Amino acid sequence: MTPAEMHPVLQMLHDLPLGTIIRNSSWLYTYFLCLHFLGFSLLFGGLMVVDLRVLGFAKRIPLDKCLAFLPWVIIGFCINAFTGLCFFCFQPFQLWANWAFKIKMILVALAGLNALFFTLVEDKKLHAYAAEGKSPDLGMKISALASLTIWVLVIVAGRLIVAFQGSSSLFGGSTDG
Numbered sequence: 001m002t003p004a005e006m007h008p009v010l011q012m013l014h015d016l017p018l019g020t021i022i023r024n025s026s027w028l029y030t031y032f033l034c035l036h037f038l039g040f041s042l043l044f045g046g047l048m049v050v051d052l053r054v055l056g057f058a059k060r061i062p063l064d065k066c067l068a069f070l071p072w073v074i075i076g077f078c079i080n081a082f083t084g085l086c087f088f089c090f091q092p093f094q095l096w097a098n099w100a101f102k103i104k105m106i107l108v109a110l111a112g113l114n115a116l117f118f119t120l121v122e123d124k125k126l127h128a129y130a131a132e133g134k135s136p137d138l139g140m141k142i143s144a145l146a147s148l149t150i151w152v153l154v155i156v157a158g159r160l161i162v163a164f165q166g167s168s169s170l171f172g173g174s175t176d177g
Contacts, residue, residue, distance in 0.1 A: 042076025
C-alpha cells in the first residue's frame with residue numbers, strides 16, 4: 001500500500017477511542033511505556049533462559065526447567081502487543097513514517113515466524129529431548145540463535161524509533177521539506 005492509500009487506515013486508527021484516551025491523558029502514555037518495558041523484560045528474559053540453554057549454556061540447569069519460562073514469554077508478548085497497539089493508535093502517522101518502526105515490525109514478524117516454526121516443528125522434539133536428557137539438535141539451536149538475534153535487533157530498532165522520530169529517511173533527513 002502506498003502512503004496515500006494508508007491515510008484512511010491511519011486516520012481510523014488515530015480516531016479510535018484508545019488513541020484519543022491516551023492523547024488526552026497526561027500519564028497514560030508513560031504508564032504504557034512502563035508496561036511495554038515490563039512485557040519485553042518477561043519476553044526477552046524468558047527467551048534468553050530458554051534459547052541460551054538450547055544453545056548449550058548452563059547445561060547443569062535441566063532443559064525442562066528452562067522450558068517453564070515459556071508461559072512468561074507469551075504473557076510478555078501479549079503485554080507488548082497490547083501496548084504497541086496503544087502506541088500506534090496514539091501516533092499512527094508519525095510511526096508509519098518512521099523507517100525504524102517499519103524495520104521493528106518486520107523483525108517482530110520474523111520472530112513470530114521463527115516462534116511458529118519452533119512450535120510446529122521443534123517444540124515436541126525439544127520436550128522429548130529434555131525428558132530423555134539429550135542435547136538439542138542443530139535445528140533447535142539454529143532456531144534459538146535466530147530468536148536471540150532477532151529480538152536483540154528488535155530492541156535496537158525500537159530504540160531507533162525515538163532517535164529518528166519525525167524522519168522518514170534512512171539517513172535521518174527531515175520530512176518537513
